[in-house]
């Protein structure tokens with residue numbers, strides 16, 4: 001899952017980035033509105049966290065522009081104001097959710113999960129694919145009643161595939177959603193990770209969940 | 223009720239109306255009375271003359287040649303006309319049958335024809351005493367009908383006046399109410415204006431021109447109220463915004479640090495970041511309190527004689543370490559020792575803020591020149607730096623609360639945009655003003671004029 005944070009307060013943006021990375025998310029940061037708009041339009045993000053008061057271009061304008069450009073990525077607005085007016089105009093201009101500063105990091109995580117879920121049509125924090133159970137809140141993965149331990153990156157890849165299950169996912173897509181813009185796109189990395197996950201969740205089971213589509217990519221299917 | 227404008231207008235208006243109607247009524251009444259009396263009097267006079275013609279007087283012999291056809295109107299006891307003929311000394315000689323036993327009253331001594339109104343058998347009667355050379359012919363006529371006519375006329379007049387007054391009163395009430403409706407509307411609008419809809423104004427096509435001025439001045443008052451209110455609201459919003467960001471940093475840093483076991487180094491970094499944010503918050507709070515204290519109506523100041531030169535030296539001493547870090551040299555010139563009445567701590571705050579800006583927004587190895595001089599009543603301090611300068615468009619905004627030209631740059635050096643607002647308040651308190659001139663890339667020039675606080679005796 002790749003998240004874009006547009007927040008001019010560097011100390012805040014950096015710590016949130018750190019926290020999200022530890023949760024297995026891939027994070028890009030823009031410290032002003034101009035960069036924020038560019039990255040929102042050009043980097044494939046799964047969620048955009050947008051501060052309203054941004055230098056150069058403010059958050060509301062960015063939101064309107066990207067919606068006009070047809071980008072449907074869920075947007076979580078961050079604001080230092082909590083008047084009703086702000087909430088209404090934020091949601092009107094196409095924001096999916098709202099968080100008022102100061103916020104609890106746990107709450108930010110919960111909102112992010114909810115937005116990702118909403119986008120994939122899953123109702124609870126538990127995703128079930130056959131006998132594979134993924135708890136997106138606790139990052140616990142169970143198959144056939146057995147707890148499987150995954151590294152943060154492995155988990156992130158599995159969760160992304162689970163949310164987009166039954167969809168063919170190309171190597172580039174997977175890389176883009178797993179690594180930030182500084183990563184040198186080398187899709188072989190994905191093959192390595194897929195092999196590790198396969199070893200952990202498919203080995204010893206008759207029914208394989210991870211499918212390779214020759215020349216195109218991978219798919220998680222129950 | 224009686225104190226209302228409406229009642230006053232109506233009462234005054236009724237009084238004026240009553241007065242003029244009464245004058246008119248009295249005038250009409252008296253006029254009619256005169257016409258009636260005049261006609262009676264002239265008929266009495268001609269009667270008397272007619273009787274005189276029937277009297278023959280020869281050598282003290284008086285002969286009355288009263289024929290029946292003249293006498294018929296005097297003969298009946300029910301007749302309303304009377305006469306009596308006397309000598310000037312009052313001796314009765316002849317009288318009409320209509321008088322019966324009674325006599326017409328007579329006063330001797332007058333030898334001029336005269337009219338009077340008397341009561342004869344309790345009836346109003348008009349009487350003429352017509353003097354001939356040796357006789358007085360008294361003719362009288364019952365004027366009960368005429369008196370009644372006048373009495374009726376008086377009643378009709380009074381009733382008319384009364385009804386006109388009643389009609390006018392109700393008309394006046396309606397007019398007054400109509401005239402006062404816009405006033406009521408205005409006051410209702412004003413009642414409606416409250417904190418939540420301060421932007422509402424007294425408007426409407428039906429405000430008469432007489433009240434436009436009133437409405438306009440109400441609107442002006444509300445304009446300035448609204449502005450002050452919005453300024454306050456904006457200030458509160460800005461203040462909370464400034465505090466929310468470091469608070470978010472503190473929350474996120476500590477929450478994330480506590481999510482799992484970490485190396486000591488990581489905890490240290492997190493705590494350092496938390497300390498940084500908390501310091502920032504405490505600075506903001508401190509400056510907000512200073513500003514609130516200075517701009518409240520009841521500032522408590524410790525007023526004494528202050529040597530401005532000395533205060534500036536103190537401020538420079540406080541900021542020297544910061545200046546040395548950036549390699550900036552500070553030079554103070556001016557050999558006067560000007561003294562004003564003021565608060566030492568507050569004035570020190572003023573110069574520290576200004577010199578702090580001159581250091582913070584200076585280029586490395588830049589210069590700051592401070593000059594002090596006297597100019598009329600004022601002590602003028604000029605602080606000149608060779609720093610980055612301020613764009614012309616930003617110049618008039620730098621005194622706004624929380625305004626920073628370059629937010630990110632200012633933030634790095636810990637600026638929150640309250641310094642100059644505080645300076646402005648301090649200068650105002652000390653009976654002076656502050657001016658700022660700047661050129662981007664060349665430097666900024668801040669001039670402070672101080673007069674000192676007037677001692678209240």
Ligand SMILES: Nc1ncnc2c1ncn2[C@@H]1O[C@H](COP(=O)(O)OP(=O)(O)OP(=O)(O)O)[C@@H](O)[C@H]1O
Nearest residue numbers: 579583611620626627632637638639640641642666
């Ligand atoms: N001497 C100067 N040279 C250049 N810019 C200046 C100077 N003084 C003030 N400014 C500009 O005006 C803004 C407002 O100044 P002010 O002192 O009110 O706030 P601040 O310095 O940002 O914060 P603080 O409240 O800590 O003083 C500054 O952010 C800066 O951009």
Ligand SMILES: [Mg+2]
Nearest residue numbers: 575579641642
């Ligand atoms: Mg300052």
